[in-house]
Amino acid sequence: MANDWYRNTDWNEAIAAAFEEKLRRARDKKQYLRIQASTLAHSHPRVALALLERYFDLGEHFDHAQAHVDRATAHLALGDIDAAIRSYEAALAREAAFPNLLTVAYLELPYLIALHGIDARFEQAMDMLSASRERLMFPVERFEHHAARAIILAKSDRAAARLEAKAALEVASEDHSGFRYHPTVGLVSEVHADALSRLRGLCDA
Template identity: 30%
Template sequence: MSLIDETLLRQGRHNWYRNTIWSGEIEVAFLQKLRRARKEWHQYVAIQMNFLKQRYPEATLRLADYYLSRRSDDEDDFSYGNVMRSAASAYERMDQLDSAADAHLEAMKWQRHNPGHVIGVEKEFAAFAARHRLSDHYETILVALEPRLFGESGLGDGLFRECAVAAIFESEFGDIARAVRAADQALQCLQSDCGRDGDRSESGQDVPPSLIERLHAISVHVRPAEEYLH
């Protein structure tokens, strides 16, 4: 008996959407079962994608396409965020970083609209952004993770904003040496009120004391307390 036949035989009542080995035949069998599923088909797709995302990224994305084509915009299912998370991992495995970032952002958007269903996408996106040095996304991630630090408008503007975001992000998810340099630059900018081009601005106005304390802690190589991320 072939490995494919053995795998298909194991697709019983509870295991048919948890395949760890994949092929064209298994995909056909999976989709046949999925088409017969009704209320829980969203969950079956999301679970199967999670099992496949690292080893079979192309198959994972095909399942994501199937999910999106079958799902109605007005459906109130709770699998969308996890589908986007798995799609993001698959895109990253295929080195399609822009598409991976878009999928992470979709998952974060879903998380904001469904705060009662925590899926951990913010930290996954943070790790992804740190691995690939995608600094354009640092602020989005940090604001989602640490709203108490920033408040509604507590990041100032221009160069101070860029350095403060980079310092805190690098201290949590990246390189401490880069974090220290960015924190020092942010504090210097805060003292001199320098804007993006070195012009005087109101960068330091209304910056929360907790943010300034965080930057000072980073500048002396002190990791922030875990309470900042709760």
């Protein structure tokens, strides 16, 4: 496909050289930098971060909030939780100023806080979860919502935590997104294995 040049899933000198040659001739360099960074955020996070630096250096663009989320993904791949939190908060700040393009930061941040047991931010996380109920669409979003609440509530209210854990596990068993033309989009997957294990533990406790 003609667009594959900015959606490389691997990265080496040859791929980088081909990408740079195409980018040199492209009119909208910002968009291509961000999309390529997003594609590499999990597998080549340092490359993704370098591409995003170039993206931001080019000035204003409509998808700055998503670029911050992509940064968070890359930081998480490197195990830098603090940097990921800062990136999610930057995405939310951008959304507050430019609400026409929203991201998953509203949910990924409290989910991250819960999974990593950042107690000092639990109140912030719960406030965000309460404020965003109506935005939940896909099963994975409803799962992360209930999972985050379950893990946080486990510190203070085991009964409430168990109810949230059961709700999350019910969502995890769904095999259809509810969207006719995208039946497998937004399902809970193996990337949620840690959360699933902890939720089962809460239900069995």
